[in-house]
Amino acid sequence: MDVILLERVEKLGNIGDVVKVKDGFARNFLLPNKKALRSNEANRKVFEKNRERIVAENAAKRGEAEKESKTIDGLTITLIRQSSNTGQLYGSVAVRDLIEALEAEGHKVPKAAIVLNKPIKAIGLYEVKVALHPEVSVTVKINIARSPEEAEMQAQGVDVMSAMFEKDEAGFVEAYDPNAEPGATAEVSAEEPTEG
Secondary structure (H helix, E strand, O other): OOOEOOOOOOOOEOOOOOOEEOHHHHHHOOOOOOOEEEEEEHHHHHHHHHHHHHHHHHHHHHHHHHHHHHHHOOOEEEEOOEEOOEEEEEEEOHOOOOOOOHHHHHOOOHHHEEEOOEEEEEOEEEEEEEEEEEEHHHHEEEEEOOOOOHHHHHHHOHHHHHHHHOOOOOOOOOOOOOOOOOOOOHHHHHHOOOOO
16 A cells, blocks of 8 residues: 655655555555545645645654753663562563653653664663653663662662672581592591401
């Protein structure tokens, strides 16, 4: 199906471009969200008549998004969550959690603006894209930890999981006797009397 784009759509085109898309994508996403019109003679005339207004509205929305982006860009959000000893979260961090955290920081962001390809399921530092407008996007850092102290360590660049599982090099080492019976300790095998 050929459609006329009413706004910039990533990987498709800019305002006014006539592009060929799959029917389902047009019917289920572009047309209901008013991102495009069906490409026919009547719609082309309507678009050309309203082109200046559409471009002006897009420029105004982009200007507002750019103002908002300056306050959000590079923001770091810390989320404290429970997790297992291996760092796997009990549950996951989804778009809803990120929206609530941004609102707590004083930023009103629509749900559709947060680009999270899959839920976050482990502690660590993540970068999440926030698309405030089709032409304006920023990156927000998400710091997920089990405690505020752990979050602070992660923010300083310490890999908390590898630090927790570091091997103790100077720790206790058991003596090894290659001739001992399986399961016997070195002390027991050394104290056994020899029969003569």
